[in-house]
Amino acid sequence: MLEDPIVNLADVQELARDVVVIPNRNVDLVPNVTLIGGTGAVLVVDTGLGPRNAQRVLEFAEQYARGRRLYLTTTHFHPEHAFGADVFAGAATYLVNQVQADDLSTRGEGYLSMFRQLGEPVARELEGATIPTPDLTYDETYELDLGGRTVVLRATGRAHSKGDQVVTVPDEGILLTGDLAEADQFAIFPWFPPYDVDVSGVRWIGVLDRLLADRPRVVVPGHGDVGDARLLAEVRDYLVELRDETWVRRDSAMPEETVAAEIRALMIERHPDWRLPEWIDRGVGCLCAEHAGGA
Template identity: 70%
Template sequence: MSDTQIPDPVLDPAVHVAGVQEVAPDVLVIPDRGVQLVPNIGVIGGERAVLVVDTGMGTANAEQVLAFASEVAKGRRLYLTTTHFHPEHAFGAHVFGGAATYLANRAQADDLEAKGPGYLEMFRGFGSPVADRLDGDVRVPAPDEVYDGAYDLDLGGRTVRLRPTGRGHTKGDQVIEVPDAGVLFTGDLAEAGQFAIFPWFPPYDTDVSGIGWLAVMERLAAGGHRVVVPGHGEVGGPRVLADVRDYLRLLRDETWRRRDSAMGEGEIAAEVRALLIERHPEWVGREWIEKGVGCLCSEHA
């Protein structure tokens, strides 16, 4: 998958449990600290059990997360779920074997089995420090329990909703809702202060759907969530969802308007990139704009 290379991160993608944020009672976030390929990780507590959301990339990161979650749990049962199959979110789940029950939606489990090995190989090819995080015994995880449709997890006095969204950033995206606290964990369906990450790597991976993603974000933005924990970037409120929705809508409209005029994809990408950077000069991840244009060109009717 050499054509799928993304820029190497400047910093080691290391999870640090220092600086944990409590965004609601017994709802904690281990923040990404603005480091590429480090996700925001959730630890959600109930009276009888604790749910961890995402693991970080590799064994050492996941060991820190498991140790922290175990300390929080103080003997309560542990569960793990992941928002989607990408390595920084799920490729530490093997560490939780025997300590937690790993839950995943059917489409994500299928992604892990079918595409996980290729992504592991691809990320190991990025060179140090990413490859170092995936060295040794890191392997593609297999969930303990796989569910079709929605899954309500009773933690004791708190029910957490695991909700597959349908095709968007990946085929297997799911969001995690904590209804009593008004908290939503989005995975990479939403980022804060960043252009949407389009893993558009033809012919290797073309499962991302700009049309589907926009439909998902329109639903989520209407959901009335108080706190939004994006896959990457600072925790915020409903504005995080609205910003991604508005960006995807603008990306679609500007791409398709130019496609309607029979403009070539390269020229479309150049014009749309300039327009969107002008609109959001402070956002990071500019390399994903062209990927988004390519995806939406392929979905142009």
Template identity: 50%
Template sequence: MCATDPAPLASDGAPDVLHGPPPVVAGSPVEVSEGVFVIPDHRVELVPNVGIVLGEKAALVIDTGIGPHNGALVLEQARRLAGGRRRLYLTLTHFHPEHGFGAQAFKGAATIVYNRGQRAELRRKGASYLDMFKGLSPAVAAELEGVELVDPDLVYEGEAEIDLGGRTVLLREVGPAHTRSDQIVLVDGRVLFAGDLLETRIFPIAPYFPPHDTDVDGEGWIGVLDELAALAPQTVVPGHGEVTDASLIHDVRDYLAYVRDEVLRLRERGATADKTAATIAQNALTRWPSWERPEWIGLAARAFYDTSAPA
């Protein structure tokens, strides 16, 4: 591992998966809009919402779940929906293991499409994230057994369109935000797959682990959400949590703006980073009492604190 790569992380800020169910993609795809299906995460930690979009000539899979077993399960569901006559594509919302470390199941079975930043981030951080996630629990380690990091067949910069036949899918780079290379997927201008830019009733995941990984960009994230709100999608598929509508974009933006503004206010009053993070974590739980995974609040606060500090 080179000095610029993120080292495997301790438990600080990591999700508690020791006592939860194994991170396995389960259940049948649900049609959330015409020709657009989601295998729901069922609010299981480290399971993403997986998308399958059907056109007349091709189908697109969005995210794979964690590890080759999950990737194979998703591929099986995609083949069942697509039938034998449709070509398969795979893309990822971002490089994180629970979203893309099942891609090897699709190698040779689908055309794999990443943006250039995703490929670079996977190459730079993939091995260390694999080690980190294996340390979260035996169940996670079991799902990651035999993982191979997979390069794409096609790479784009900026944005790209995939014509599935009667259905057009737009892939667009929007990072840095949650990661340096976040990607949104917009189906026919009406269904938005946002990856971990959005979660339903979950505090946004801010992977801020200095000095190893500090690529999360809170201010950029807010700007991306403004762009997503302007798209006015009818249906929004978050990285985790229930499928919903565009109100989720505003909810998450409000939270991030609250954290940013509170960081500025508290830091100007002389609060340390620790005190600022603790205060915001306590108050955010009061403001958003139904949201889960509060371990991410303090990390978001620290990211804003460090990046907004005077030079």
């Protein structure tokens, strides 16, 4: 049975000076929510699923900020990360990359409908949810001055979604990845043909290679425990493994169902402690399509 997807404020973790994370406690459809402060402003990263979670996050942020200006950003457009942003209207400036803004406007309603079918706990949290419209957008990189600290927002290009964005705190070596990385679980492939085929396993590998080259000290994944650069390497290596095992079977012209079944068993054997094996098949489907397309 799905646990209620509630942002829990009980165990807020301090990552560095004026940087805290509200951990997801490995609850499905709850993201890690991070607050980054400077002398003049505080940036909130991700909202939780729906208005009630976002209201909890906003109230915590206002207490944390103690009169400092609030900004909000979301790592990508999926509902547990962004579908509470409207609660922040009037209290914070909502800032994302332009492609993510496009994702919200073109994909948002479809994802809202889909998530409402995931069970009563999810539907309850999405009561009253609306698709947010950002206040500010940027194309590739945005340097946000919080006062004595600059946070960098960077669009990565298509990977987990078209509008993925990472957030870095350069003075502390902290990287926030959204769902480009999750700890101790199989990578989430939102592969739902014909409705959404924006995820790219091949491009995702390239994005993680670039993030690894930056050598972050602390990595905050979209879901799961905070780690370091080894977390990025673990996800990258899994995606390479998934790609290679998929493509070698596609080269032998095996049916996709057989490919998925073989690889699912293999990945579970290699990663017996990881959560959410249901995403393996969708990853195989995505990579089969990329193989066929000559990616």
